[in-house]
Amino acid sequence: xxxxxxxxxxxxxxxxxxxxxxxxxxxxxxxxxxKRRIIRLYGLxxxxxxxxxxxxxxxxxxxxxxxLEEITVNVTEMFRDPSFYKSLRNDVLxxxxxxxxxxxxxAGCSTGEEAYSLAIVLKELNLLNKSLIxxxxxxxxxxxxxxxxxxxxxxxxxxxxxxxxxxGLKDFSTYYTANYSxxxxxxxxxxxxxxxxxxxxxxxxxxxxxLILCRNVLIYFDKDLQHKVFNLFDGSIxxxxxxxxxxxxxxxxxxxxKEYKRVKMEKIWRKL
Amino acid sequence: xxxxxxxxxxGALIIGGSAGSLDVLLEIFPxxxxxxxxxxxxxxxxxxxxxxxxxxxxxSRTTLEVSEAEExxxxxxxxxxIAPADYHMLIEDDQSISLDYSEKVNYSRPSIDVTxxxxxxxxxxxxxxxxxxxxxADGVEGLKSVNNFGGKVVIQNPNTAIMPYMPQQxxxxxxxxxxxxxxNMADYINKLND
Numbered sequence: 001x002x003x004x005x006x007x008x009x010x011x012x013x014x015x016x017x018x019x020x021x022x023x024x025x026x027x028x029x030x031x032x033x034x035k036r037r038i039i040r041l042y043g044l045x046x047x048x049x050x051x052x053x054x055x056x057x058x059x060x061x062x063x064x065x066x067x068l069e070e071i072t073v074n075v076t077e078m079f080r081d082p083s084f085y086k087s088l089r090n091d092v093l094x095x096x097x098x099x100x101x102x103x104x105x106x107a108g109c110s111t112g113e114e115a116y117s118l119a120i121v122l123k124e125l126n127l128l129n130k131s132l133i134x135x136x137x138x139x140x141x142x143x144x145x146x147x148x149x150x151x152x153x154x155x156x157x158x159x160x161x162x163x164x165x166x167x168g169l170k171d172f173s174t175y176y177t178a179n180y181s182x183x184x185x186x187x188x189x190x191x192x193x194x195x196x197x198x199x200x201x202x203x204x205x206x207x208x209x210x211l212i213l214c215r216n217v218l219i220y221f222d223k224d225l226q227h228k229v230f231n232l233f234d235g236s237i238x239x240x241x242x243x244x245x246x247x248x249x250x251x252x253x254x255x256x257x258k259e260y261k262r263v264k265m266e267k268i269w270r271k272l
Numbered sequence: 273x274x275x276x277x278x279x280x281x282x283g284a285l286i287i288g289g290s291a292g293s294l295d296v297l298l299e300i301f302p303x304x305x306x307x308x309x310x311x312x313x314x315x316x317x318x319x320x321x322x323x324x325x326x327x328x329x330x331x332s333r334t335t336l337e338v339s340e341a342e343e344x345x346x347x348x349x350x351x352x353x354i355a356p357a358d359y360h361m362l363i364e365d366d367q368s369i370s371l372d373y374s375e376k377v378n379y380s381r382p383s384i385d386v387t388x389x390x391x392x393x394x395x396x397x398x399x400x401x402x403x404x405x406x407x408x409a410d411g412v413e414g415l416k417s418v419n420n421f422g423g424k425v426v427i428q429n430p431n432t433a434i435m436p437y438m439p440q441q442x443x444x445x446x447x448x449x450x451x452x453x454x455x456n457m458a459d460y461i462n463k464l465n466d
Binding site: 036 | 342343344356359362363364365370371372373374375386389390393417420421
């Protein structure tokens with residue numbers, strides 16, 4: 001990857017085009033990360049000039065679809081950070097289990113691995129039938145994948161280890177059937193999921209939840225945007241509901257953080 | 273210690289390493305002066321699970337402040353920032369840290385290339401990057417960027433590396449400012465201060 005193929009000014013031109021022509025606002029994304037994604041895509045697709053790249057992004061709808069897919073980071077895994085899922089299983093979901101109905105929002109769900117992990121824990125706690133998981137992402141094509149619930153089989157060994165470490169009770173393979181190179185997850189899991197596009201930058205709150213999971217999404221946003229998104233979450237979490245972030249993310253510098261109480265050592269906060 | 277250090281003051285030092293680099297770090301850190309005038313960033317390949325092991329080990333060997341890098345934290349002189357396991361670490365123009373959970377690069381996350389490349393542009397000729405022992409080719413592309421932006425490329429002498437492949441790849445593909453034996457590194461770093 002040629003790291004200086006596109007300069008800062010060109011990044012800004014491109015992102016302004018994207019906002020103007022397609023309505024997606026990436027201007028408050030962390031600059032170094034988004035720049036790296038743009039240069040990576042420019043290299044992957046063998047563009048020879050910035051002008052050509054800019055023209056394709058601006059005018060070619062089909063190409064913009066690819067741009068959106070590649071510029072956002074869609075890497076995720078099942079039961080990532082097993083201790084986090086252990087805490088959900090032992091500390092958070094049993095509390096929510098006392099409610100008649102559980103609404104959960106997985107914001108920035110990408111291809112759905114976290115939503116399925118959550119559904120598995122809910123199922124083992126006998127809570128899945130009264131739960132509804134709203135899984136949203138900015139990117140429609142990852143949602144299509146998420147709906148299918150099929151994940152590459154070669155990752156399953158790792159997922160299974162994560163699952164057991166997180167306190168999983170079963171043989172992980174009971175949740176999927178291997179189908180060539182893919183593991184197809186049990187349909188009882190996604191029967192309780194609603195998939196929809198949602199842009200954390202520009203879209204509003206659409207419901208009230210008892211738990212919002214948004215892990216490794218905010219690291220791509222600058223501080224101001226992070227705070228806007230925290231406000232959006234704040235307006236979408238019921239009193240005594242929970243907010244869960246990624247292992248390197250924090251509410252710490254957000255002005256309303258004192259209205260939330262950290263759950264043990266995990267990146268989970270409860271609204272007071 | 274045959275090398276002279278240029279007058280351009282050091283804005284940041286980034287050390288990248290993989291297999292066999294821990295020994296070198298444990299040799300360097302106790303010998304560093306305690307008034308280092310620039311931030312030191314470490315990008316070391318390791319398993320995703322041993323989160324704080326490296327941080328704790330290095331803490332016990334130096335009086336400098338050592339911590340795992342936090343998202344959006346600013347680099348500051350005299351402190352040691354360790355790229356967290358399983359995240360790429362990038363440096364923003366304002367010298368704050370961005371973390372990134374995108375695809376592995378050279379089978380690695382954190383990738384040394386990613387941090388070298390993003391810092392190369394930010395610090396220009398005030399950047400010093402050291403590549404240590406390792407058994408894959410991560411870091412080579414990053415060092416090329418460091419060269420392009422006028423920073424200094426320092427490579428561990430492959431003959432003194434437990435795993436010589438990584439520094440060898442670098443020596444073959446990038447023009448180094450200097451090649452150093454592991455026991456001369458601390459001295460070199462201390463002199464970057466002057």
